[in-house]
Amino acid sequence: MPSVVxxxxxxxxKGQYPVLAGLDLCVERGEIVLLRGPNGAGKxxxxxxxxxLLSIASxxxxxxxxxxxxxxxxxxxHIGFVAHQNHLYSDLWVRDQLSFRARAAGGHDGxxxxxxxxxxxxxxxxxxxxxxxxxxxxxxxxxxxxxxRRPRLWLLDEPHAGLDSEGRDLLDSLLQDVAKAGATIVFAxxxxxxxxxxxxxxxxxxxxxxxxxxNVS
Amino acid sequence: xxxxxxxxxxxxxxxxxxxxxxxGQVSPLGLLILVVFGFAFDANVELLRLGSAGLFWVxxxxxxxxxxQRTFDVETEDGNLDALxxxxxxxxxxxxxxxxxxxxxxxxLEFALIIxxxxxxxxxxxxxxxxxxxxVLGTFAFSVCGALFGALASGIRLxxxxxxxxxxPVLAPVLLAGTRAHEVAFGLSSAPGWNWxxxxxxxxxxxxxxxxxxxxxxxxxx
Amino acid sequence: xxxxxxxxxxxxxxxxxMTATPATRVLATVSAGASLVLLLxxxxxxxADVVQGDAVRMLYIHVPSIWVAYGSxxxxxxxxxxxxxxxKRRTDRGRHYDRLAGAAAEVGVVFTGITxxxxxLWGKVTWGSYWQWDARLTTxxxxxxxxxxxxxxxxxxxxxxxxxxxxxxxxxxxFVNVPIVHFSVDWxxxxxxxxxxxxxxxxxxxxxMYWTLMYSALTFTFVATWLMIHRYRVIRLEEMRDExxxxxxxxxxxxxxxx
Numbered sequence: 001m002p003s004v005v006x007x008x009x010x011x012x013x014k015g016q017y018p019v020l021a022g023l024d025l026c027v028e029r030g031e032i033v034l035l036r037g038p039n040g041a042g043k044x045x046x047x048x049x050x051x052x053l054l055s056i057a058s059x060x061x062x063x064x065x066x067x068x069x070x071x072x073x074x075x076x077x078h079i080g081f082v083a084h085q086n087h088l089y090s091d092l093w094v095r096d097q098l099s100f101r102a103r104a105a106g107g108h109d110g111x112x113x114x115x116x117x118x119x120x121x122x123x124x125x126x127x128x129x130x131x132x133x134x135x136x137x138x139x140x141x142x143x144x145x146x147x148x149r150r151p152r153l154w155l156l157d158e159p160h161a162g163l164d165s166e167g168r169d170l171l172d173s174l175l176q177d178v179a180k181a182g183a184t185i186v187f188a189x190x191x192x193x194x195x196x197x198x199x200x201x202x203x204x205x206x207x208x209x210x211x212x213x214x215n216v217s
Numbered sequence: 218x219x220x221x222x223x224x225x226x227x228x229x230x231x232x233x234x235x236x237x238x239x240x241g242q243v244s245p246l247g248l249l250i251l252v253v254f255g256f257a258f259d260a261n262v263e264l265l266r267l268g269s270a271g272l273f274w275v276x277x278x279x280x281x282x283x284x285x286q287r288t289f290d291v292e293t294e295d296g297n298l299d300a301l302x303x304x305x306x307x308x309x310x311x312x313x314x315x316x317x318x319x320x321x322x323x324x325x326l327e328f329a330l331i332i333x334x335x336x337x338x339x340x341x342x343x344x345x346x347x348x349x350x351x352x353v354l355g356t357f358a359f360s361v362c363g364a365l366f367g368a369l370a371s372g373i374r375l376x377x378x379x380x381x382x383x384x385x386p387v388l389a390p391v392l393l394a395g396t397r398a399h400e401v402a403f404g405l406s407s408a409p410g411w412n413w414x415x416x417x418x419x420x421x422x423x424x425x426x427x428x429x430x431x432x433x434x435x436x437x438x439x
Numbered sequence: 440x441x442x443x444x445x446x447x448x449x450x451x452x453x454x455x456x457m458t459a460t461p462a463t464r465v466l467a468t469v470s471a472g473a474s475l476v477l478l479l480x481x482x483x484x485x486x487a488d489v490v491q492g493d494a495v496r497m498l499y500i501h502v503p504s505i506w507v508a509y510g511s512x513x514x515x516x517x518x519x520x521x522x523x524x525x526x527k528r529r530t531d532r533g534r535h536y537d538r539l540a541g542a543a544a545e546v547g548v549v550f551t552g553i554t555x556x557x558x559x560l561w562g563k564v565t566w567g568s569y570w571q572w573d574a575r576l577t578t579x580x581x582x583x584x585x586x587x588x589x590x591x592x593x594x595x596x597x598x599x600x601x602x603x604x605x606x607x608x609x610x611x612x613x614f615v616n617v618p619i620v621h622f623s624v625d626w627x628x629x630x631x632x633x634x635x636x637x638x639x640x641x642x643x644x645x646x647x648m649y650w651t652l653m654y655s656a657l658t659f660t661f662v663a664t665w666l667m668i669h670r671y672r673v674i675r676l677e678e679m680r681d682e683x684x685x686x687x688x689x690x691x692x693x694x695x696x697x698x
Contacts, residue, residue, distance in 0.1 A: 018689050084296075100231075379595070423615060
């Protein structure tokens with residue numbers, strides 16, 4: 001079975017700056033991979049390359065079997081990216097936001113109910129504009145928006161940031177359930193202790209390259 | 218593709234319904250511009266009436282620019298453009314969705330401006346069909362050009378000063394044709410108004426095709 | 440091609456920092472010589488117009504300038520199209536099309552400016568005012584501003600590949616817009632003119648005037664080409680400098696690992 005993520009010698013540029021400087025990585029289906037490393041190491045860039053948002057300048061890369069050098073419109077339908085930013089439209093009510101994301105993924109408004117229960121987003125919250133939510137609540141909405149897409153590959157960039165401990169527990173249990181159902185997860189985090197409780201593998205990134213990795217039991 | 222375009226347009230219009238930017242801010246601004254024209258022309262009623270068609274389109278231009286700006290600002294805040302790219306929507310649907318959203322918002326704006334026109338500039342419409350056709354087609358042309366250049370100038374710093382500079386030379390024929398057609402519709406000139414309206418249709422068609430082709434590459438970067 | 444080399448990239452040698460080559464020196468000499476001859480022809484040899492007098496000599500600057508400008512912008516459009524078709528991000532192949540598009544557009548803007556300026560002076564002398572809203576000058580102003588916008592887009596801080604692609608798209612869209620603007624403005628002024636007196640007739644161009652005009656076009660083309668070649672080379676040098684910086688940063692990035 002082809003790997004979900006297969007990178008070899010990948011160099012990616014942001015302007016003139018090499019954010020990835022020859023990176024090799026292989027992720028199999030069902031894994032939950034933690035990316036660790038200092039700020040500026042290339043974790044976010046790696047996630048962006050996986051999603052197809054950042055194109056590669058050199059090397060070979062395939063995600064979910066799709067070659068990243070070819071058009072990746074199809075590939076994106078199966079990827080969910082919980083980025084540093086929440087991707088929320090500030091004027092929309094939470095309900096409108098989730099409705100848009102649900103319909104964009106080919107679903108309908110009925111799907112919203114179950115994910116809101118899962119992420120404990122209350123009825124009251126649904127009627128509020130997203131900009132009036134706290135950072136933690138916005139994060140939950142962002143995670144819910146991605147969950148609605150039922151992606152095969154989850155990419156998360158410091159997802160625990162801004163969440164209270166209850167929110168973190170909700171996210172962790174969501175990720176574990178999703179992985180059991182066959183999805184693959186790659187996430188970057190600074191909170192090693194909590195992250196390693198759900199991760200199956202831990203990878204260190206430094207200077208735009210992978211410098212070490214361990215299996216987490 | 219059209220279904221996705223309607224989703225995008227629906228989203229933009231729901232944003233408008235929640236934020237009331239067009240109704241609450243931009244339309245009043247348009248009316249204010251019309252009043253300022255009165256100051257500029259020393260309240261010369263005859264002059265204002267003769268120039269009313271042009272003044273209408275100038276007001277549409279400046280307020281319309283703000284709407285174009287906003288429809289892309291909404292996407293560049295909080296990284297929403299990334300989310301759109303990842304949504305699986307074909308770029309052409311996003312383009313058409315933006316165009317449809319702009320058209321509806323511009324119609325709302327123009328409705329307010331037209332009332333201002335009748336009241337402030339003492340305008341009467343002689344040929345309603347020509348007037349409405351020219352307004353509708355001019356709006357289509359404006360929206361299509363706006364969506365294309367809005368994307369071209371979006372996500373780059375300094376875009377708020379760059380967008381008007383890039384967009385106005387492209388809108389010049391739209392303004393020209395719209396003004397000439399409206400002048401005929403107001404009974405102020407005897408030029409071939411329908412020919413000018415036809416030009417608006419041609420411009421719309423040309424820029425729709427360009428937009429459909431160019432939006433893919435434009436959205437791809439990053 | 441993005442390669443990481445361990446040796447230092449050779450510094451640009453002094454001779455490479457000048458953009459002149461034997462070919463451009465020849466072109467410069469030819470252009471200079473041709474310009475002197477043009478002065479002679481335009482100011483002395485060719486006749487004054489029956490109606491406009493000596494003012495008609497402005498023709499020899501005004502008209503060839505706009506021809507050169509149109510040619511330059513046409514070149515910008517072609518190279519932009521080729522760029523979009525041929526550019527490969529991995530190997531940076533096709534980048535020279537983008538450079539040429541930029542160089543051509545700059546030259547085009549300069550000559551459009553010359554057209555406007557000479558047109559306004561000519562208007563002042565013949566019509567008594569700098570501006571008469573005639574079709575040609577109005578279209579030229581819009582052309583000028585369009586490509587000023589294009590140059591502004593080229594100068595934005597952004598990833599070079601992204602910026603080049605957007606500039607190329609804009610160049611192609613602008614190229615489509617130019618005839619639309621031309622047609623609209625022309626039709627507008629023609630309709631207007633039927634109702635009013637004719638603004639100023641274009642002089643009859645025959646004989647010596649015709650040949651001087653053609654010769655002037657040739658001279659202007661030489662000068663424009665010379666300018667374009669130099670501008671292209673300067674752009675190339677700027678990119679080489681950026682490439683050096685990239686290699687430097689790749690080395691520094693990798694050295695982070697040894698910490």
